[in-house]
Amino acid sequence: MQCPNCEKEYIKGTICPSCNVDSVLFSGTVRLSDKMYNKGLSKLNNGDITQGIELLTRSVSVNKNNVPARNLLGLALFEIGYVGDALKHWVISQSLLKDNNPANQYVEEARKNSRALEALNDAVSKYNQALIYIKQKSDDLAIIQLKRAVELNPRFVDALNLLALCHLIQNDRDKAAAAAERVLAVDIQNPVALNYLSILVPGRTRPDTRKAQSRTRRTEPKSRTHSYSRPTPVQEKKPRAFRFDIILALVIGAACTFAVVYVLLFPALHRQNELQIGEYRQRLTDADAARAEDAERHADAIAAMQEDMDVLGEDMDRLNTELDRQDNIIRFHNMYNQYRDGYLREAIDSMDNIEVSDLPPDLRDRAEAMREQAYPVLANQYMSTGLTAFNAGDYLLALVQLETALRFMTEDSPRPNTFLWAMGNLYAQDEARHAEAREFLYELRDRFPNYRPQGRNQVIATLTDEVED
Numbered sequence: 001m002q003c004p005n006c007e008k009e010y011i012k013g014t015i016c017p018s019c020n021v022d023s024v025l026f027s028g029t030v031r032l033s034d035k036m037y038n039k040g041l042s043k044l045n046n047g048d049i050t051q052g053i054e055l056l057t058r059s060v061s062v063n064k065n066n067v068p069a070r071n072l073l074g075l076a077l078f079e080i081g082y083v084g085d086a087l088k089h090w091v092i093s094q095s096l097l098k099d100n101n102p103a104n105q106y107v108e109e110a111r112k113n114s115r116a117l118e119a120l121n122d123a124v125s126k127y128n129q130a131l132i133y134i135k136q137k138s139d140d141l142a143i144i145q146l147k148r149a150v151e152l153n154p155r156f157v158d159a160l161n162l163l164a165l166c167h168l169i170q171n172d173r174d175k176a177a178a179a180a181e182r183v184l185a186v187d188i189q190n191p192v193a194l195n196y197l198s199i200l201v202p203g204r205t206r207p208d209t210r211k212a213q214s215r216t217r218r219t220e221p222k223s224r225t226h227s228y229s230r231p232t233p234v235q236e237k238k239p240r241a242f243r244f245d246i247i248l249a250l251v252i253g254a255a256c257t258f259a260v261v262y263v264l265l266f267p268a269l270h271r272q273n274e275l276q277i278g279e280y281r282q283r284l285t286d287a288d289a290a291r292a293e294d295a296e297r298h299a300d301a302i303a304a305m306q307e308d309m310d311v312l313g314e315d316m317d318r319l320n321t322e323l324d325r326q327d328n329i330i331r332f333h334n335m336y337n338q339y340r341d342g343y344l345r346e347a348i349d350s351m352d353n354i355e356v357s358d359l360p361p362d363l364r365d366r367a368e369a370m371r372e373q374a375y376p377v378l379a380n381q382y383m384s385t386g387l388t389a390f391n392a393g394d395y396l397l398a399l400v401q402l403e404t405a406l407r408f409m410t411e412d413s414p415r416p417n418t419f420l421w422a423m424g425n426l427y428a429q430d431e432a433r434h435a436e437a438r439e440f441l442y443e444l445r446d447r448f449p450n451y452r453p454q455g456r457n458q459v460i461a462t463l464t465d466e467v468e469d
Contacts, residue, residue, distance in 0.1 A: 025333060028326040033063030035323055037072070044076055049157070049187040052076055060089075067097045074106065080187065081156035083110075083120045123152035127159045130166075139166050157183050161192045173200050328358050332367070344374045348408075379408035383419060390422045399426045417451045420444040424459060434463050 040055035056073040059066055070093040078086035087110060093103040110117055126149040133142035146163040149156055160183045167176035177200040183193035331354050339347035347370065356367050386401030402423055409419075420440050427437035441460050444451060 025330060028330050030063055030066075031323060032327050032330060033059045033066045033069065035327075036062065037066060037069040040069070040076075041072060043189075044072070047187065048189040049076055049080055050190050053080075065096055067093050067101065067103075070096075071101075071103050071106070074103070078106075079155060081120060081123060081153050081158065083117060083124070119152045123149040123156055123159065126152070127156065127162070130159075130162060134162070134166070139169050142166050143170075154182075155186050157187055157190060157193075160186075161190070161196070164193070164196050168196065168200075177201055325358060328355055329360075329363065332359060332363055336366070336370070339370050339374065344378055348374055348378065375408040375410060376413065379405050379410070379413050381405075382408070383413070383415065387415070387418055387422055390426070395426055395429065398422065402426065417444060417448040420448070421452060421456070424456075428459055428463060438463050 036055045036059035040052045040059060043049075043052035043055060053073065053076045056069050056076065059069040060073060063069075070089045074086040074089040074093070077083075077089070087107065090103040090106050094101060094107065097103075126145040130142040130145040130149070133139075133145065143163065143166045146159050146166065149159040150163065153159070160179050164176045164179035164183070167173075167179060176196060180193040180196040180200065183190050184197070187193070331350065335347050335350035335354065338350060351367060351371070354367075356364055359367065382401045382405035386398045386405055389395075389401060390398035402419065405419070406423075413419075420443055424437050424440035424444060427433040427440065438460065441456055441463075444456060445453075445460075
């Protein structure tokens with residue numbers, strides 16, 4: 001077996017003896033990174049730069065050696081004005097792959113276009129200065145800086161969003177909407193711009209970036225030329241005698257000639273026409289038969305292609321299901337490493353984001369065992385901290401800790417009477433949570449009637465206006 005990390009051969013097992021890498025986990029990580037890269041690429045192709053950058057960042061965080069993801073992430077960041085971050089990813093990409101790496105060309109072009117980079121850096125500097133002005137509540141100065149930044153880099157998304165916010169502060173809704181539309185023309189799903197536009201123009205969440213372009217064509221007028229010709233003189237003709245016999249002979253000769261031609265040639269022409277018509281009819285019949293045969297053949301081919309597409313679709317569904325399952329297993333192993341390192345709370349929070357029911361049986365049993373072991377420890381930990389803070393008068397900390405402890409408590413958790421007493425008193429201080437306070441105090445009364453009866457009755461009286469016996 002060949003290790004996917006160091007590419008060295010080993011005999012058995014999933015752990016490479018050379019680099020100590022779990023080949024199954026490593027391969028799953030690489031697939032997960034590639035999956036996020038493909039999704040990010042699709043988002044960028046659709047103009048959704050924000051979601052694309054988020055997916056590519058996750059892809060790089062899962063697999064730091066994913067060179068295509070780093071290169072594409074650099075291009076996306078460069079597109080919206082983050083030149084420094086883009087160069088950082090390209091330099092890291094160069095260190096990972098030296099030959100045949102597009103990042104070499106990106107960095108070289110950036111070095112050649114030093115003036116353009118200086119302009120982009122100036123845009124970032126003016127954006128940072130605008131942030132300072134906004135903190136000082138100098139909206140006019142901030143707008144001036146942001147306009148200059150946008151002039152230097154028209155695709156600076158953050159500067160345009162901040163410019164829209166400044167116009168909103170000044171109640172200039174038209175200019176704010178125009179700035180938000182410019183953002184969405186670059187990043188069609190930018191959440192900040194969509195939020196601004198939904199406030200400014202209700203019912204319209206995306207700008208119409210398509211502009212009608214009209215072209216006018218000029219045609220040169222055609223020159224008209226006039227031709228002049230001299231009239232030809234009419235010669236006088238002498239009258240001639242009318243010869244009726246000659247005309248009659250010509251007419252009779254023409255009639256005889258027509259009759260001979262009709263008798264001799266017409267049958268031959270008629271037969272030739274019939275033969276041509278029959279030939280054309282046969283061609284039409286053959287063409288119809290060939291067309292029908294082609295249509296049937298194409299229908300069979302389309303049916304076969306549809307079956308192949310259905311099979312491919314089923315294979316894709318199975319592959320996606322398997323990838324999701326591997327992703328779930330990888331997240332479980334990461335969660336288990338947290339649990340093994342002693343980060344119980346982080347491990348339990350991670351477990352809540354994992355579909356435990358989709359895990360293999362041994363991992364499901366391990367997850368249930370982790371939950372059974374971690375819940376009592378976390379409940380006791382947060383309860384101790386919360387009760388200590390309650391007794392010390394730090395009610396805000398006590399409320400946070402005890403509510404967290406309540407999440408992990410079971411019926412066998414220790415000191416339930418103290419916990420019920422503290423929660424009842426803490427909720428009694430918040431008028432909106434008096435009903436919850438009464439529930440805790442009533443449960444304390446029913447389960448532990450001899451625990452602080454006088455203090456309990458006084459608190460209940462303040463909540464219900466009735467004194468218990």
